[in-house]
Amino acid sequence: MKILVFVNHVPDTETKVKIGADGKLIDPAGVNYMLNPYDEFAVEEALKTRQSFGGEVVVVSLGGEANKETLRKALAMGCDKAVLLKDSAVRDSFAVAQSLAEYAKEYGAEIIFGGKQSIDYDDAQVGGLVAELLGWSSVSVVVKLEIKDGNIIAEREIEGGHEIVHAKLPAVIMAQKGLNEPRYPSLKGIMDAKRKPIEEKPASAAEIRVEVSAMRNPPAKASGKIVGTDASAAAELVRLLHEEAKVI
Amino acid sequence: MKILAFAEQRNGQFKKVAFEVVKAAKTVADQLHAEVVALVVGNNITSIAGQLGGYGASKVVVVEDAKLELYSTTAYAKVIADIAKTESAEVLLLPASAMGKDVAPRVAVKLNAGLAVDCTALSVNGGTITATRPVYAGKGLVDVAIKTQTKIFSLRPNVFTAGNPSGATAAIEAKKVGLNDDDFSVAVKEVRQSSGKKDVAEADIIVSGGRGLKGPENFKLIEDLAGSLNAAVGASRAVVDAGWRPHDEQVGQTGKTVSPSLYVAVAISGAVQHLAGMSSSKYIVAINKDKDAPIFTVADYGIVGDAFEVVPALTTEIKKLLGK
Ligand SMILES: Cc1cc2nc3c(=O)[nH]c(=O)nc-3n(C[C@H](O)[C@H](O)[C@H](O)COP(=O)(O)OP(=O)(O)OC[C@H]3O[C@@H](n4cnc5c(N)ncnc54)[C@H](O)[C@@H]3O)c2cc1C
Numbered sequence: 001m002k003i004l005v006f007v008n009h010v011p012d013t014e015t016k017v018k019i020g021a022d023g024k025l026i027d028p029a030g031v032n033y034m035l036n037p038y039d040e041f042a043v044e045e046a047l048k049t050r051q052s053f054g055g056e057v058v059v060v061s062l063g064g065e066a067n068k069e070t071l072r073k074a075l076a077m078g079c080d081k082a083v084l085l086k087d088s089a090v091r092d093s094f095a096v097a098q099s100l101a102e103y104a105k106e107y108g109a110e111i112i113f114g115g116k117q118s119i120d121y122d123d124a125q126v127g128g129l130v131a132e133l134l135g136w137s138s139v140s141v142v143v144k145l146e147i148k149d150g151n152i153i154a155e156r157e158i159e160g161g162h163e164i165v166h167a168k169l170p171a172v173i174m175a176q177k178g179l180n181e182p183r184y185p186s187l188k189g190i191m192d193a194k195r196k197p198i199e200e201k202p203a204s205a206a207e208i209r210v211e212v213s214a215m216r217n218p219p220a221k222a223s224g225k226i227v228g229t230d231a232s233a234a235a236e237l238v239r240l241l242h243e244e245a246k247v248i
Numbered sequence: 249m250k251i252l253a254f255a256e257q258r259n260g261q262f263k264k265v266a267f268e269v270v271k272a273a274k275t276v277a278d279q280l281h282a283e284v285v286a287l288v289v290g291n292n293i294t295s296i297a298g299q300l301g302g303y304g305a306s307k308v309v310v311v312e313d314a315k316l317e318l319y320s321t322t323a324y325a326k327v328i329a330d331i332a333k334t335e336s337a338e339v340l341l342l343p344a345s346a347m348g349k350d351v352a353p354r355v356a357v358k359l360n361a362g363l364a365v366d367c368t369a370l371s372v373n374g375g376t377i378t379a380t381r382p383v384y385a386g387k388g389l390v391d392v393a394i395k396t397q398t399k400i401f402s403l404r405p406n407v408f409t410a411g412n413p414s415g416a417t418a419a420i421e422a423k424k425v426g427l428n429d430d431d432f433s434v435a436v437k438e439v440r441q442s443s444g445k446k447d448v449a450e451a452d453i454i455v456s457g458g459r460g461l462k463g464p465e466n467f468k469l470i471e472d473l474a475g476s477l478n479a480a481v482g483a484s485r486a487v488v489d490a491g492w493r494p495h496d497e498q499v500g501q502t503g504k505t506v507s508p509s510l511y512v513a514v515a516i517s518g519a520v521q522h523l524a525g526m527s528s529s530k531y532i533v534a535i536n537k538d539k540d541a542p543i544f545t546v547a548d549y550g551i552v553g554d555a556f557e558v559v560p561a562l563t564t565e566i567k568k569l570l571g572k
């Protein structure tokens with residue numbers, strides 16, 4: 001099977017967001033970037049799918065030179081080939097999805113894995129967009145997956161429960177935490193990844209539909225009230241929640 | 249001009265967010281001199297459609313079909329896009345719920361529209377809608393404008409207020425959308441509700457516990473407090489990773505983002521990744537024995553003390569207040 005996996009290169013979760021000079025983007029100074037955490041589940045599922053059906057796993061990322069670090073991590077986990085769709089300009093999800101979909105077609109992918117969402121813009125869009133652009137099935141927020149005879153049975157997380165979804169291949173699967181336990185790259189994997197080439201191609205041009213006019217930090221919270229230092233403060237806390245905050 | 253508001257229902261009942269979306273559409277429509285058309289998709293739903301008039305819909309389009317009883321990504325996307333076209337809606341509002349997030353990108357492609365997801369505010373300036381949305385798990389906010397003719401916004405649940413319904417009524421219009429087997433290439437076959445459990449993503453009050461509770465058995469304290477408040481139980485990643493609690497309770501950057509009216513954090517230190525998921529809650533209460541725990545920097549009220557003593561006392565006081 002020709003398996004494609006999308007990985008994004010994002011600021012790590014510890015990042016303190018400082019607004020850049022243009023007032024629209026994060027200031028990248030001092031920020032550590034990493035493989036988007038949900039995409040680790042996507043890579044793992046792609047590798048498991050290769051185990052079951054054979055074939056190869058190609059990992060693709062759209063972005064600048066720095067995304068190679070994330071591609072190397074995916075190679076170290078066991079992906080066969082890496083492709084960088086190069087573009088350092090700011091894109092919205094739609095523009096990202098268009099180029100990824102074009103690449104998927106060109107490669108002849110039969111199944112695509114991605115993460116539930118990128119933890120930078122928290123969009124959770126790319127999977128659905130790519131699937132619709134390709135005319136494929138898509139299942140988002142997937143915590144369980146079975147592939148049988150060209151069909152998919154997936155479980156996805158919804159409010160207060162799970163949905164059991166049946167879908168036809170080809171499909172885009174967006175992974176949620178819980179789908180699997182991502183493997184750690186082995187030492188050999190890391191060494192091999194250094195030698196595997198990363199194919200580079202310019203990302204196709206795409207229209208920007210959603211424009212950011214300003215970015216800011218959320219208003220800081222005024223410091224709260226310490227109601228007490230032991231169980232005797234419980235009554236006063238309940239009074240405040242009832243009379244002052246009016247939430248109970 | 250028309251604004252189409254997708255009113256999510258499950259099992260023949262509107263989700264609370266459906267009213268929020270219709271009301272938000274009405275607020276925007278008033279500033280654009282536009283009209284709100286609400287859309288309800290499902291089976292056995294005609295009887296509930298009228299409720300949306302009270303939130304500002306002048307017309308409710310009902311697409312009723314036994315095959316639409318359970319959600320289908322592909323079929324719902326087709327229905328929503330078709331109705332948006334026949335109504336010539338230029339703006340489409342959906343909830344940023346599990347269903348809304350899943351269907352919105354597919355609708356965006358069908359309508360060749362720009363999509364801004366998980367918005368927490370919408371404002372209108374000289375005929376242009378600006379949406380505000382959290383990025384970096386709430387550590388940043390961006391203002392965005394959509395450039396395409398058709399614009400889609402999804403709204404974070406629990407943020408926009410629906411208020412009480414007015415006495416206004418809406419015209420109900422039944423519509424058919426032709427659907428064949430191919431339109432159901434992705435379809436839900438079964439919904440497994442976690443038994444009677446409230447979900448953190450929808451709850452108005454959440455009581456969350458962290459590693460300071462020492463073991464899974466002590467979550468009884470959290471469950472009792474949550475029970476007294478009719479609240480959902482949440483958890484930090486530390487306790488989910490330890491297997492004390494299921495993943496669907498995890499709040500934070502790699503868990504759920506929540507904005508309840510009250511969030512009670514018990515024995516949770518308040519790591520940035522946890523704060524990212526809950527700092528937009530309206531009121532935050534922290535109970536922690538360490539006065540320097542970062543959770544106190546976002547708390548409105550705090551008790552610096554031992555959770556094993558404070559939480560039972562709190563449960564007792566709440567029961568007293570609510571007469572339970
Ligand atoms: C990529 C990544 C993603 C992450 N995503 C998330 C996420 O989504 N959600 C999340 O929560 N975390 C997330 N984390 C983990 C996060 O960094 C913290 O490790 C985690 O939130 C800590 O959980 P905790 O507060 O329960 O535990 P701790 O940090 O160990 O805190 C326990 C607290 O309990 C207090 N305590 C101890 N005993 C008592 C007592 N008897 N009474 C009262 N208080 C007591 C202590 O003072 C302490 O403050 C993520 C981390 C990474 C690297």
Ligand SMILES: Nc1ncnc2c1ncn2[C@@H]1O[C@H](COP(=O)(O)O)[C@@H](O)[C@H]1O
Binds near residue numbers: 006093114116119124
């Ligand atoms: N620039 C990118 N390059 C490759 N994959 C991406 C990119 N952006 C998003 N994705 C994939 O799409 C998923 C959802 O991203 P998003 O819609 O941006 O939240 C991510 O988890 C990735 O798998």
